[in-house]
Amino acid sequence: MSIGTTSHSPVGATLEFHGAAGEVTGSCTLVRTEKARILVDFGMFQGSPADEARNAIAPEIDFALLDAIVITHAHIDHCGRLAMATTLGFRGKIYCTTATHDLLGRVLRSSARLQRARFYERSNGTAPWARALMPGEEPGPAPEFAPAQRLFDVPEVRDTMDRVEGVPLDREVKIAPLVSLIFRNAGHIPGAASAELCIGSGAARKTILFSGDLGPERSALLSPPHKPKGADVVIVESTNGERRRDAGADPEETLAQIVTRAAERKEKVIMPCFALGRAQLLVHRLARLHARGLLRGLNVYVDSPMAVQGIESLYRNPEYLAPELRESVKAGGAPLWFPELHYVLSKRESMAIDRMVHGGIILAGSGFMDAGPVLRHLEESIDRDDCTVMLSGYQPEGGFAWKLQRGANRAQFNGKTMNVRAHTVRVEGLSGHADQDDLMKWLGSFENKPGRVLINHGSDSARAALADRLTKELGLECTLPMREVAIPI
Ligand SMILES: [Zn+2]
CATH class of the missing domain: 3.40.50.10890 (Rossmann fold)
Incomplete structure (x- = not known):
């Protein structure tokens, strides 16, 4: 297992993780090729007030130079900051599945409404709050809320949605010079997809596959994740990278x-x-x-x-x-x-x-x-x-x-x-995420073994646990990317 960067570069691209590297929110990865720049996901950081404060800080990416943004699904930790992109200078197109397109505008508008309500409530001290008390724990005063941030409002959502193009699953679409995109069903929520980026042409064509969030192998409701033929580089999530579902839980x-x-x-x-x-x-x-x-x-x-x-x-x-x-x-x-x-x-x-x-x-x-x-x-x-x-x-x-x-x-x-x-x-047993065994099966099901696997969207211990099994059992070369460190691939 390697941490950070390695020297070989068979795809001729670099990746920069601007979130969800060693954590489970804030997905945002920049792909740079010789001729194009693509951002995959632009999600919010969620969790503590300190995590949320990070949302107002724009990633060190020149948005005016981006050719395209690809959104894997409509969860806020993958798409929540998208409506900031035009303000930051983005003028390209945004791609997601047609089903995500259906949901995306509503998710962003609802986020704008929530930001507005929080801003007003916190400004005038009427923010609702609740706290559970353990036996012996004394009731306390209202929590001290940090001032609410307004990252965007409805006009920015409208500008953003004007740039979105919905693409059906399994259809190839050109999104930048020498870069095309195919969405594959990820089985996680309605509309969720893995994003396959094909770079270059002819025999020199290489594939980078972003898993997005993957659903479990067996779901009573959703289709299982698509089994890819192969990819030169795979970026796989590891939310449940160290958890294994209790087989007995029904x-x-x-x-x-x-x-x-x-x-x-x-x-x-x-x-x-x-x-x-x-x-x-x-x-x-x-x-x-x-x-x-x-x-x-x-x-x-x-x-x-x-x-x-x-x-x-x-x-x-x-x-x-x-x-x-x-x-x-x-x-x-x-x-x-x-x-x-x-x-x-x-x-x-x-x-x-x-x-x-x-x-x-x-x-x-x-x-x-x-x-x-x-x-x-x-x-x-x-x-x-x-x-x-x-x-x-x-x-x-x-x-x-x-x-x-x-x-x-x-x-x-x-x-x-x-x-x-x-x-x-x-x-138990209602998770919409693949567990460690599901992730192993997904990566083990590739017809052609991936050349390299980068593990994101998980705590460091989850990433390390998954990397350990992938290396030992499937012989895959795994990298745990660090935030904002360019990785040649
Ligand atoms: Zn998700």
Whole structure:
């Protein structure tokens, strides 16, 4: 394994990682060839206030010289800073899949709205907040928020979206002198793709493949990631590079228990989730529970316009669905619909379902329970013993969900302290990311072994764990790129 740079340069290009090198957010990689400059992803840094403060600092890239920007998918850590590009001087075209094109403008506009709301709330001291308290932990004052940043607003989003071209999967398109692009299904969320950059022509043509975020090998909802023929250089994500899924965990059975209990006791179930990915997976699982007769009239509310767009996008772009579901949609079916499913598209509707008395399941953001409508739903019901809060996936240490899972017995909402009486259940196996075994299988499935693998989008320990297995088991040469260090490839 090598760290940083090496001397050989068979592709005749260089790569510079301006984010997501040793971390899981801020994807942004510059590809330079002799004749072209292409940026792959321009995502936001997410996590701590210090991480978020990095978003306002433009990467050291001359945007006026870029030929094109390629966006792998509509998650904010891959596309969230795109609307800053025109202000920074970018005048080229932006490429993403047609399904991502569908979602991208909405994601960026919703980010602009959120930035605006945060700016106003933090300026006048009305920013909503919540905190879970462990036994013995004293309630505290409101957290001190850093001043909110406004990175862009609706006009910048409009300028950006005017430059976007949606490209169907598996179609080659020329994007810069001697550079063409093919998107391959990544199986991660609706529209998510790996980006294959073909550089040069004829016998000298080389391929650089950016995995983007990859989905698991087996998903009940989405098609598995495309198996590439080969690539000279692969840049692979490693979000779950050191995790291996528990083969025994069947999320559907845990969900079946939650739903059965809720239907019997007329409980309210709050399922915090991310709008693109987790929400569609849950709706699909709940559709299967409906088919098994387990919902018994229990209504399911999807309280997120973006999550609704993600569901609708799968009907418009069935190529992202698992084969059985794809066939069903092509035949006119609606495998993600069931009579108990309700879309919640406004704050007024969201507040109305807060106060329902007959039980029901609410899917709402955010997945980390640190913002969004889920906080209001929790405030309404966390002190009720006829409420269940479902937890899943990674939770930031010390955050609301992390503490709730470890036995927090009180919670503060905007200064009001409440007892936690709601029941919490953790559901495993809902990740939209490939685990270590899936990543090994994906890289092992190439017909021609890649010449070199660069590992990004993961913590250093995740990258090292994946590199170790790739080197030992597949004999691949792995590099762990450092931020802003040019790597000849
Ligand atoms: Zn993603």
